Amino acid sequence: MKQTSCKNPSHTRNWLLGGLGALAIAGVAAGVIYPSIAANAAANPPIPESAALSNWKENGADGRYVLQMLEGSAPTGVVTGKVLSDTQCTPDEQGINHCHNEISLPDGTTITVIDNHSMMVNRCLNPGDRLTLEQLETGWIVGTLANPSQG
Structure with missing residues (x-):
């Protein structure tokens, strides 16, 4: 069988x-x-090509900040803005802070930006700081402290 x-x-x-x-x-x-x-x-968004930074830890050196637009419209031309707030600054796993800053513009509007930087290397933007602002590229502006030795 x-x-x-x-x-x-x-x-x-x-x-x-x-x-x-x-x-x-x-x-x-x-x-x-x-x-x-x-x-x-x-x-950690990619650094804009025109930003002249090799990494986010350099952001804020010499009082020059590459800022990511979060809310509002980027200024047209060069304007002076005043920092109103500095929040959400807890660093990520790479030690990069992603601080949210509200900035008032001369036309009365307010924008909110993200300052991707290392506060261990370069300071945060502080309420009361005055910045010269100009658009870098879509979604990005550059803010330069009026007095880089502030803070």
């Missing part, structure tokens, strides 16, 4: 459940790892 191999259904089911379990664990691990990667990428 010819013997036929019989597949054990419980053995197949165990392999299938084990494989699905491994995929679920891998999915959870990717979900934990990926958001931190995505958040870090969002937290």
